[in-house]
Structures are given as C-alpha cells and as structure tokens.
Amino acid sequence: MAKKNQNQTTAGTNVQHVKQQNAQANQGQYGTEYAAETDVQHVKQQNAQANKNKNQNS
Structure with a gap:
C-alpha cells in the first residue's frame, strides 16, 4: 500500500x-474576469430599447 502524502486526501486531492484556489476565489479573481467583459453602455x-418596446406594447 502506498504511503499517503500529507497534503493529499484519500481520493488524491x-x-x-x-x-x-479558495483564497483566490475569495479575492474576487474569478468574478472580475466576467465583469471586465461586460459592456455597460x-x-x-438594450434595457432602454426593451423598455421602449414594452411601453409601445402596453
């Protein structure tokens, strides 16, 4: 039987x-990746056009 590494779980994690990874996620590293791709304007x-269309259909 192989000796288990102290930094690994039984499943090998x-x-x-x-x-x-958890520390990076808590710093918002993953979230900012998507936020940077959003074109606010x-x-x-799109929201203004949707509201305009909604008002015309009412």
Whole structure:
C-alpha cells in the first residue's frame, strides 16, 4: 500500500491547491474576469430599447 502524502486526501486531492484556489476565489479573481467583459453602455442601450418596446406594447 502506498504511503499517503500529507497534503493529499484519500481520493488524491491536493489540499494545498484547493486552499489556494479558495483564497483566490475569495479575492474576487474569478468574478472580475466576467465583469471586465461586460459592456455597460450596451446593456443600458438594450434595457432602454426593451423598455421602449414594452411601453409601445402596453
């Protein structure tokens, strides 16, 4: 039977790697990736057009 590494679970998960990923996620590293791709002016324009269409259909 192989000796289990202290930084790994029984299933072989690297504990240190998971802790590092969690720390990065808590810093917002993943969330900002998507936020940076959002074109705010385009969204506002789409919302204005949707409201205009909604008012015309009422």
